[in-house]
Amino acid sequence: MRAVVLETAGPAPHLRDAVLPDPQPAPDEALLRVTACGFSHHDALIMEGTLRRGVTLPRVPGHEVTGVVCGVGDGVPASLIGTEAVVVPGDIGHRRDGGFAEMLTAPVASLVPLPQGMAATGGALLASPIGVALRALEACGVAGGETLVVTGASGGVGAHAAQAAHAMGASVIGITGSPEKAQRLEGKPWLDAVLLDDEPWEEVVAALTGDMGADVALDTTGTSLGRLAAAMRHGGRIALVGQTSPDAAPFAPAEAIFRELTLVGSLGVERRHVERALSLVAGGQVTPLVHEELPLSVESVTRAYRAVKRREVLGRVVLRPVGF
Ligand SMILES: NC(=O)c1ccc[n+]([C@@H]2O[C@H](COP(=O)([O-])OP(=O)(O)OC[C@H]3O[C@@H](n4cnc5c(N)ncnc54)[C@H](OP(=O)(O)O)[C@@H]3O)[C@@H](O)[C@H]2O)c1
Known part of the structure; x- marks a missing residue:
């Protein structure tokens, strides 16, 4: 699969467009084909090396992810295949590869299915930041x-x-x-x-x-x-x-x-907050604020990083693995 990998963090972070082996779901995990992934301030802090808590490099960043289940590990029903879900992040983007990629694995317990018709770009914001x-x-x-x-x-x-x-x-x-x-x-x-x-x-x-x-x-x-x-x-x-x-x-x-x-x-997010976010968005009380949608690439991640650092973003830049 194609992915953007953060090799080194610092004032001039080194990213590369990479071809990696497709990840394999472990027991109780699902394999997801990524549909959208937000680029957050948190990602910018990881890239510049300010936020180090538990982050190991090289790493595929991106923890604001939606994807469609395309494979399952042992103990997970195959009926889940085809479900689009947002991921409750946990250690994604820190110790586990994230959503700046075509695919990622995640524990099944961390998936919150999206209702039919909810756009992936908005869905990706349900766990973080909403x-x-x-x-x-x-x-x-x-x-x-x-x-x-x-x-x-x-x-x-x-x-x-x-x-x-x-x-x-x-x-x-x-x-x-x-x-x-x-x-x-x-x-x-x-x-x-x-x-x-x-x-x-x-x-x-x-x-x-x-x-x-x-x-x-x-x-x-x-x-x-x-x-x-x-x-x-x-x-x-x-x-x-x-x-x-x-x-x-x-x-x-x-x-x-x-x-x-x-x-x-206040730190992080639990499943119940994501479920509440989903109901607020589905009910029209909260509208995911998408600043810009970009095709996933090093160039796009760099553009999103610069926009965050220059404080130009209103809401979120969302990356989508299209055009690979
Ligand atoms: N506690 C948690 O679990 C948790 C989870 C997610 C994020 N965070 C943290 O919460 C903060 C906000 O996250 P976010 O995702 O909302 O970030 P964001 O989308 O980049 O928004 C941050 C806002 O802060 C303002 N700002 C003030 N000083 C800034 C500076 N020096 N650099 C950049 N922006 C600055 C900017 O607005 P103006 O330019 O309009 O002032 C910007 O829009 C970050 O520090 C992030 O790491 C914490």
């Missing part, structure tokens, strides 16, 4: 009627968290770093306000909440934690999901102490 966003919203416990601030609101996790929170009845304030993206976000029905990161948005949050402060925040960038804490009401909750820069965010503990804030980290 399920990841749902888990983080669960961690901070957002409820209808509350005000949620989302940093990195143009990103994969941020934009889908905003949609899901809006569907739950929350008012959502999105923070973005660029006026171009602010323009593209304004008018999205799931954002009640779009604020620019280099403006004093804490003051606008205060004004929008009658000087009370936000009830909940979801931080996908890690670069604004101190400002977020200052924008919260007494007893507010902040879910920490991402860190887009190695620099620590300035953060004064007093802001959290005097407000008696709860800060909670």
Whole structure:
């Protein structure tokens, strides 16, 4: 099969278009023909060598995968063949080859079948970023009627968290770093306000909440934690999901102490979040935000990587193994 392999990570990551032996499913695993795979910030961090946790190289990256089952290992019913499913990632893209390939293997227990008619490009986003966003919203416990601030609101996790929170009845304030993206976000029905990161948005949050402060925040960038804490009401909750820069965010503990804030980290996604994501997407309450669809190749992975690093992406770039 054809695949894109990350040989070495670093400031100039080395990728190559490769022909690899077709993977073989182990017992309790399925072999999938990949239909789509998201390129995430997480992949960019792995490529540049910032994110090393359990990643072994060389590796086929890509953990936001949908595929059609085309083979099964021992103990798996052959009736599964032909099912299109999204994969709950686990160690895919870290210790197990991922979806920047024509095929991959995955434990059968990690497959969530897609309903007929759901597009693979959107389906690939169900576990991450949509399920990841749902888990983080669960961690901070957002409820209808509350005000949620989302940093990195143009990103994969941020934009889908905003949609899901809006569907739950929350008012959502999105923070973005660029006026171009602010323009593209304004008018999205799931954002009640779009604020620019280099403006004093804490003051606008205060004004929008009658000087009370936000009830909940979801931080996908890690670069604004101190400002977020200052924008919260007494007893507010902040879910920490991402860190887009190695620099620590300035953060004064007093802001959290005097407000008696709860800060909670959220990591990964479980099957139930993917199933919930599927029902929200099938019900039209969340729409997968696909920035661009590209044919899988080193050139496309490099293009997606550069777009993420330049903060040009709204939602996700999705790679599809077509044209091989
Ligand atoms: N905890 C978990 O389980 C989990 C799962 C998935 C992802 N993550 C992490 O969560 C973070 C967001 O993931 P994502 O998939 O939403 O990423 P993404 O799609 O690239 O979005 C991140 C957003 O953050 C903003 N940003 C601020 N500073 C940035 C910087 N220095 N470089 C790039 N973007 C920056 C950008 O928006 P503006 O330009 O509009 O500001 C960008 O759209 C990443 O750190 C990722 O590794 C965590």
